[in-house]
Amino acid sequence: MKTKHRIAFTFWGRPLARFRTLPDFLGLGAQRSGTSTLNHYLSQHPQFRSPIRKEVHYFDKNYYRGVEWYKGYFPMQSRSRISVTGEVSPFYIFHPYCAERIARDLPHARFIVLLRNPVSRAISHYWKQYTTGFETLRIEEAFKAEVERLAPAWEAIKKGELKIPIEFQKFSYVVRGHYAAQLKRYFSVMDRDRFLILQSEDFWRKPVENMDRVCKFLGLDPMSKSLKPAQRGASTAQYEVPHKLIDELTDYFKPLNEELYNLLDEEWDW
Numbered sequence: 001m002k003t004k005h006r007i008a009f010t011f012w013g014r015p016l017a018r019f020r021t022l023p024d025f026l027g028l029g030a031q032r033s034g035t036s037t038l039n040h041y042l043s044q045h046p047q048f049r050s051p052i053r054k055e056v057h058y059f060d061k062n063y064y065r066g067v068e069w070y071k072g073y074f075p076m077q078s079r080s081r082i083s084v085t086g087e088v089s090p091f092y093i094f095h096p097y098c099a100e101r102i103a104r105d106l107p108h109a110r111f112i113v114l115l116r117n118p119v120s121r122a123i124s125h126y127w128k129q130y131t132t133g134f135e136t137l138r139i140e141e142a143f144k145a146e147v148e149r150l151a152p153a154w155e156a157i158k159k160g161e162l163k164i165p166i167e168f169q170k171f172s173y174v175v176r177g178h179y180a181a182q183l184k185r186y187f188s189v190m191d192r193d194r195f196l197i198l199q200s201e202d203f204w205r206k207p208v209e210n211m212d213r214v215c216k217f218l219g220l221d222p223m224s225k226s227l228k229p230a231q232r233g234a235s236t237a238q239y240e241v242p243h244k245l246i247d248e249l250t251d252y253f254k255p256l257n258e259e260l261y262n263l264l265d266e267e268w269d270w
Helices: 003-019 035-042 067-071 098-105 118-131 139-158 179-187 200-205 207-218 243-264
Strands: 025-029 086-088 110-115 195-199
Touching: 025 035, 035 086, 035 110, 035 200, 035 207, 098 179, 110 179, 110 200, 110 207, 118 139, 118 243, 139 243, 179 195, 179 243, 195 200, 195 207, 200 207
Parallel strands: 025 086, 025 110, 110 195
Antiparallel strands: none
């Protein structure tokens, strides 16, 4: 936790948690798919009340701390005007325990999901880990090693262990692109109409139109046409990625993308 967030939470967040509200919505992910941009735009809306931090990671990493701890990150309860609050933790959509936890604890919340072309998402995820020093393998080697690296985590999940190895978050480059399976996990415990699912590429191309959809979905007034631009991370286009690897990933994800299109009854340009 960053120092300023820790101080805010310690001195005025947690002590007043019982007077605070739970989120009206969650941004579930996916990672490297525009969740920071979504949060940036929402923060410009006068009816959005920001939590202490964008990513609270309660339902994935901090669930053992309890709901009062979670409430400590959100604004005080208010009935004076129409407003919403929520957080964006992009690990939620992939984490296998989150759907049931969220369904149980937030029975009336809404959910926003941003999905990026899984080939681009996987590559972006890799370079994020590589540039921060967590990943040391070359990209081809890292993708080939993924199944073996994640095996202990899947075993822990199979046993129902609460603590899942960190590799599950850091090295899940390809498997995170299994979007249909992740959404089905949520749809099995919550109604589909509680979800707004956006294509990341379209969100970046047409931010105003897509934020209008977000505002309508959350019951907010439309946003100004002059959104302050978000600073996106470095494009993966600047990195050298073997064409063979891109072709292999494209072929791998083709049937998985078709499964997603059928689930959403939409055809995207991936």
